Amino acid sequence: xxxxxxxxxxxxxxxxxxxxxDACRPDVLxxxxxxxxxxxxxxxxxxLFNHSLEHMGQxxxxxxxxxxxxxxxxxxxARIQINAPHPRHDSFxxxxxxxxxxSPEMLALFSKKExxxxxxxxxxxxxxxxYLDVDLELRYVESVLEERYxxxxxxxxxxxxEMAVIVKERNxxxxxxxxxxxxxx
Numbered sequence: 525x526x527x528x529x530x531x532x533x534x535x536x537x538x539x540x541x542x543x544x545x546d547a548c549r550p551d552v553l554x555x556x557x558x559x560x561x562x563x564x565x566x567x568x569x570x571x572l573f574n575h576s577l578e579h580m581g582q583x584x585x586x587x588x589x590x591x592x593x594x595x596x597x598x599x600x601x602a603r604i605q606i607n608a609p610h611p612r613h614d615s616f617x618x619x620x621x622x623x624x625x626x627s628p629e630m631l632a633l634f635s636k637k638e639x640x641x642x643x644x645x646x647x648x649x650x651x652x653x654x655y656l657d658v659d660l661e662l663r664y665v666e667s668v669l670e671e672r673y674x675x676x677x678x679x680x681x682x683x684x685x686e687m688a689v690i691v692k693e694r695n696x697x698x699x700x701x702x703x704x705x706x707x708x709x
Contacts, residue, residue, distance in 0.1 A: 525568050529556055530576025539572060556580060559589045563597040566709075571604045575700075578608045578616065582623035588656060591634060595658040600709035604660065606631070610667070610698040628703055634660040636708070664704035673697055 528539035532548050535541040544555035554561070557580060571594065581587025594604065609616035611625035632638050632649075636659040639651035653659050669677075673690070676682045682690070691697050 525563075526570040526572070527563075527568055528572045528574070530573060530579060532576065534574055536572060536574075539570075556590055556593075557586050559593050561593050561597060565596050566599050568597045569599055569602055571598065571602065573604070573606045573608070575607055575609065577606055577626050578622045578624055580624070587624060588652070591652075591658060591660075592656050595656075595660065595707060598707040600707060602707040604705040604707065606703045606705065607700055608703075609700050612695045612697075613699055614696055615699065626701070626703075628662055628665045628701060631660065631662050631703060631705060634658055634705075635662060637661065659708035660705040661708055662703060663706045664702075666702040667691070667698045668700045668702065670697060670699055 526539045528534075528536045528541045531539075531541035531543045531550055532545070535548075535550070540552055541550045542552045542554050542556070543550040544553065544557075546553055581590050598604070606626060608626035609619075609622070611617075611627060616622055616625070633652040634656070636653040638649075639653045641647075642649045642651065669687075673682075673687065677684070677687060
């Protein structure tokens with residue numbers, strides 16, 4: 525079973541399209557911030573959050589509850605695809621319904637492997653995987669650049685190293701992150 529959580533009007537074929545807004549005509553009308561979900565433990569093969577997770581879990585308690593529930597309903601090896609606007613892009617900052625930045629760095633906090641590595645190295649990152657007893661491994665990250673920067677890279681007017689600095693220092697460079705997590709149980 526595959527879920528498209530927070531589908532809005534972007535329903536996906538082959539998925540159970542879930543949203544809290546009736547006007548979107550989802551397959552399942554449900555607010556994922558109300559826990560627990562009606563899905564059984566270990567029954568979900570794949571989850572898609574396509575520009576929706578950044579709208580969920582304004583408080584840490586609710587967001588962490590969503591992560592725990594997501595982990596509960598997913599099968600071992602399930603794939604979670606998250607597409608989210610970059611937090612320093614106008615598309616993120618300009619939407620008053622965005623309540624949380626979703627980044628690869630934040631998602632890494634839910635990896636037990638990373639948590640243990642950080643503990644051993646004395647790093648102060650919050651080991652949320654260990655705290656919540658969830659294990660989500662970040663398997664893939666793609667940062668989608670604004671067309672202007674793609675053109676500069678392709679024309680070799682800037683190097684990959686220079687691009688990395690620009691991404692860290694400027695707004696409106698990366699449009700979105702496309703991230704894939706794997707559920708480890």
